[in-house]
Amino acid sequence: MSELNSVKIVGAGLIGTSIGLALKRKDIEVWLEDNSETNLRLAIEYGAGSGAIQNPPQLVIVCLPPDKTAAQVAEELQNHPEAIVTDVASVKTSILTELKTLAADTSRYIGGHPMAGRERGGAIAAQADLFFARPWIICSDQENTEALYKLRALIRLTGATPVEMSYEQHDRAVALTSHLPQLLSSILAGELLDQDSQDISLSGQGLRDMTRIANSDPELWTQILSKNASSLAPLMRSIADRMNEAAEQIESLANGGGLRGVYQLLTNGNDGASRIPGKHGGKNRGYQTVVVMVDDQAGELARLLQEIGSVGVNIEDLRLEHSPGAQIGLAELDVLPESYEKLASELVELGWRLA
Amino acid sequence: MSELNSVKIVGAGLIGTSIGLALKRKDIEVWLEDNSETNLRLAIEYGAGSGAIQNPPQLVIVCLPPDKTAAQVAEELQNHPEAIVTDVASVKTSILTELKTLAADTSRYIGGHPMAGRERGGAIAAQADLFFARPWIICSDQENTEALYKLRALIRLTGATPVEMSYEQHDRAVALTSHLPQLLSSILAGELLDQDSQDISLSGQGLRDMTRIANSDPELWTQILSKNASSLAPLMRSIADRMNEAAEQIESLANGGGLRGVYQLLTNGNDGASRIPGKHGGKNRGYQTVVVMVDDQAGELARLLQEIGSVGVNIEDLRLEHSPGAQIGLAELDVLPESYEKLASELVELGWRLA
Numbered sequence: 209m210s211e212l213n214s215v216k217i218v219g220a221g222l223i224g225t226s227i228g229l230a231l232k233r234k235d236i237e238v239w240l241e242d243n244s245e246t247n248l249r250l251a252i253e254y255g256a257g258s259g260a261i262q263n264p265p266q267l268v269i270v271c272l273p274p275d276k277t278a279a280q281v282a283e284e285l286q287n288h289p290e291a292i293v294t295d296v297a298s299v300k301t302s303i304l305t306e307l308k309t310l311a312a313d314t315s316r317y318i319g320g321h322p323m324a325g326r327e328r329g330g331a332i333a334a335q336a337d338l339f340f341a342r343p344w345i346i347c348s349d350q351e352n353t354e355a356l357y358k359l360r361a362l363i364r365l366t367g368a369t370p371v372e373m374s375y376e377q378h379d380r381a382v383a384l385t386s387h388l389p390q391l392l393s394s395i396l397a398g399e400l401l402d403q404d405s406q407d408i409s410l411s412g413q414g415l416r417d418m419t420r421i422a423n424s425d426p427e428l429w430t431q432i433l434s435k436n437a438s439s440l441a442p443l444m445r446s447i448a449d450r451m452n453e454a455a456e457q458i459e460s461l462a463n464g465g466g467l468r469g470v471y472q473l474l475t476n477g478n479d480g481a482s483r484i485p486g487k488h489g490g491k492n493r494g495y496q497t498v499v500v501m502v503d504d505q506a507g508e509l510a511r512l513l514q515e516i517g518s519v520g521v522n523i524e525d526l527r528l529e530h531s532p533g534a535q536i537g538l539a540e541l542d543v544l545p546e547s548y549e550k551l552a553s554e555l556v557e558l559g560w561r562l563a
Numbered sequence: 564m565s566e567l568n569s570v571k572i573v574g575a576g577l578i579g580t581s582i583g584l585a586l587k588r589k590d591i592e593v594w595l596e597d598n599s600e601t602n603l604r605l606a607i608e609y610g611a612g613s614g615a616i617q618n619p620p621q622l623v624i625v626c627l628p629p630d631k632t633a634a635q636v637a638e639e640l641q642n643h644p645e646a647i648v649t650d651v652a653s654v655k656t657s658i659l660t661e662l663k664t665l666a667a668d669t670s671r672y673i674g675g676h677p678m679a680g681r682e683r684g685g686a687i688a689a690q691a692d693l694f695f696a697r698p699w700i701i702c703s704d705q706e707n708t709e710a711l712y713k714l715r716a717l718i719r720l721t722g723a724t725p726v727e728m729s730y731e732q733h734d735r736a737v738a739l740t741s742h743l744p745q746l747l748s749s750i751l752a753g754e755l756l757d758q759d760s761q762d763i764s765l766s767g768q769g770l771r772d773m774t775r776i777a778n779s780d781p782e783l784w785t786q787i788l789s790k791n792a793s794s795l796a797p798l799m800r801s802i803a804d805r806m807n808e809a810a811e812q813i814e815s816l817a818n819g820g821g822l823r824g825v826y827q828l829l830t831n832g833n834d835g836a837s838r839i840p841g842k843h844g845g846k847n848r849g850y851q852t853v854v855v856m857v858d859d860q861a862g863e864l865a866r867l868l869q870e871i872g873s874v875g876v877n878i879e880d881l882r883l884e885h886s887p888g889a890q891i892g893l894a895e896l897d898v899l900p901e902s903y904e905k906l907a908s909e910l911v912e913l914g915w916r917l918a
Binding site for chain 1 (some may be wrong): 609678687690692693695698700718732734736737739740741743744745746747748749750751753754755756758760761762763764765766767769770771772773774775776777778779780782784785788789792795796798799800801802803804805806807809810811813814822825827828829830831832833834835836837838839840854863864865866867868869870871872873874875876877881882910916917918
């Protein structure tokens, strides 16, 4: 099989333009297409590709919103009978089903999902290294080794990490790890709409963490959620059932019952959370946390960061916590247990107050 | 009314011992009591108080778990007929109700709730500045100005910020901002228990944020949740209803219906999230985010922190994001819009890759 050296990208948004930029860095011929003349011109000016290429594309990548993906994939399969066609939609089974409905030649189609992106969209936010070190799912139910080979080549060129799974597993996995948290966050944040603002002013870091992704784009997410209904709806109903169950248990606690159920729910939460891989895809490594108090004066945090830098300990994670109504913040520094003592004592020596 | 100069603290755990340390710094007489001889000795060695004091206490602070609080408050009211008695339980109405059942003299009781604490508990984790700049709720339904005066004096001595609200409002507010997020996080994390670990390996920052507080102590939280059932259960049922509603809408989307409902749910999430106060209790100020790619080599993050320090821009918030399976991290730096250009260009000049 030949090297990958000519690619067509349909859709010059954040993902399409970023792929183009990554490929151009490796001297791949990139043919860009977009319905919007403005988008297209911007992406070409960025250096993400050209309006035409000399050779026929070996691989076509459809980078459109989920509801436009299948029809475009079908069209590309028809227009480029020698090419492999892939897409980047964050739902996969529904795209394959639509393609079959459209009687497309799916033997040359292979589903993909680069797990990268940012809150900002459009060609203007594109970056050649958007995919660097991120997983890029390959949905590989089929036997077409050329499709697999071409998509793997593309993924390697962007610096992403290929991860193979079936269409069904992909949709099940993103329902659990991405779509369900999105819905819960949106519903929880929506609960704040009609509440007293003094009540809301007691919000701490917990509620803030829980509602961060509630800021996502409603239009895009309506599409994503709607196209993964069969994986997502059962999870949603399971959460709703547990919520109702817990409400009953909590109420019966007042009468001495239900205690074991609530305790079990909280323990399950402990155990479930510990299954989420930490850094490097491994298990959480049980970091220790140094908490530093930072006066909210210009330059104080900068000074702390500089002094942490000078201590030379590797910081595994870092969070800032703001106290409501106060001119002070807490910087929480996660380090390996063996580094804890060194960081803590050096910071104290440098005059920082640890909490 | 006299100054506050003699205090009794019952319960030498994290909160009690921390209060003692804060008061001793201000030369207040502190009498410590604890059922556990070991706890008590440790707290006294720490310098949080003594096993006895010369003057009768003007204020008694009960720092026990919620299920032991009311009985102890009643006992202290009886044993110290001249003293004001307060507590630190994170639920308030149920304590007051229990006190009335116990026929305690509630005219000398005033409820309090310092909104501070850490994942680690016990005297060993105590810190004199645990409460510094944190809100400390005063539940002030009553007319007893001396109780209010004494509790305010205590709060000022610890460096916390007094916030007055009724017992009912306190419980409603913490149900919304603390107890409901806790339950949701635990239930979501619990959902991971029986799932395929390759599915879970796709977890990104969204799910990590949503399950951080699922690591809380099940025993303490069973008590807290059970004592706030009347505020909490309706919120839980509302979330469950919306979840079921959304599941139906998502399923009917596949048939062309329900789209408006899901879109509305996501938009409500946007709007609700924007009601959470950011830094300093004000509205979120619309920061801009500079994203820096950091190779995961010892010292690389430290070097970034040091160089950010040297740029001299005030960082409002900072998050680290780890790419699963990759030797790279992303550092997200939130800055005021007017500082964005400076930070971004100086970091690029220093050789950092921005994403």
